[in-house]
Amino acid sequence: MAHxxxxxxxxDHTAADPSLSxxxxxxxxxADSERIWSGQVxxxxxxxxADLTPGTAIDLGCGEGGDxxxxxxxxxxxxxxxxxxxxxxxxxxxxxxxxxxxxxxxxTDLDAWRPEPESADLVTASFFQSxxxxxxxxxxxxxxxxxxxxxxxxxISHAAPPSWAEHHPxxxxxxxxxxxxxxxxxxxxxxxxxEDRRRPAVSPDGTHGEHLDAVMVLRRR
Numbered sequence: 001m002a003h004x005x006x007x008x009x010x011x012d013h014t015a016a017d018p019s020l021s022x023x024x025x026x027x028x029x030x031a032d033s034e035r036i037w038s039g040q041v042x043x044x045x046x047x048x049x050a051d052l053t054p055g056t057a058i059d060l061g062c063g064e065g066g067d068x069x070x071x072x073x074x075x076x077x078x079x080x081x082x083x084x085x086x087x088x089x090x091x092x093x094x095x096x097x098x099x100x101x102x103x104x105x106x107x108t109d110l111d112a113w114r115p116e117p118e119s120a121d122l123v124t125a126s127f128f129q130s131x132x133x134x135x136x137x138x139x140x141x142x143x144x145x146x147x148x149x150x151x152x153x154x155x156i157s158h159a160a161p162p163s164w165a166e167h168h169p170x171x172x173x174x175x176x177x178x179x180x181x182x183x184x185x186x187x188x189x190x191x192x193x194x195e196d197r198r199r200p201a202v203s204p205d206g207t208h209g210e211h212l213d214a215v216m217v218l219r220r221r
Contacts, residue, residue: 001091022132023083023109042071044156048193048217049074049151055121060143061112061128065091065103072103076122078165080105081113088154110139115146123147125155131169137181144182144218152192153182153218159196163209183218195219 020028054075059068062080064087071078082088085107095103102131123143128136135179144153159175161168175194199211
């Protein structure tokens with residue numbers, strides 16, 4: 001998977017090859033470039049988790065590990081999951097290079113992932129969207145079940161294509177609808193944030209524009 005805000009090089013979204021499995025699709029995407037993402041944390045994720053007490057965290061679709069590495073630097077025991085072994089290998093190498101023992105990674109297909117109940121204090125997913133098969137809501141529901149009481153589910157997603165593009169191959173997120181779907185039963189959850197936020201960006205041709213991000217923070221009671 002991918003953290004869309006963290007490009008390290010020009011990166012286009014060509015149509016997915018329908019003959020490829022999701023694993024092969026993402027492996028090809030990572031193999032086509034020495035590095036796709038910058039390795040920096042998602043700024044919005046850093047902002048909304050800054051006041052949380054570090055504990056155990058899980059990052060879904062961690063890519064090359066930027067968010068997991070940052071969480072580990074803040075004192076979290078952070079574990080990243082991604083479908084691409086190549087991305088996971090890069091994340092592990094960076095964690096080793098930084099001496100971050102609190103950062104770990106596993107290559108896995110999240111459609112088959114079953115977390116241990118009440119095993120995490122934080123679950124994050126930054127731009128956990130795909131142009132190939134991804135049962136996003138079901139995966140997020142299972143991830144939410146991994147949270148201990150008081151734990152948080154934080155997602156940052158594309159709410160619309162970038163201002164310079166009419167289309168984006170990945171499915172866009174209606175954050176309020178998704179919050180209603182995930183905060184169930186309602187008595188067990190507090191919706192702390194469910195809103196769209198505009199973020200300045202630069203298009204591939206160098207012109208200024210913006211992204212519209214869907215930001216959600218749920219807290220388990």
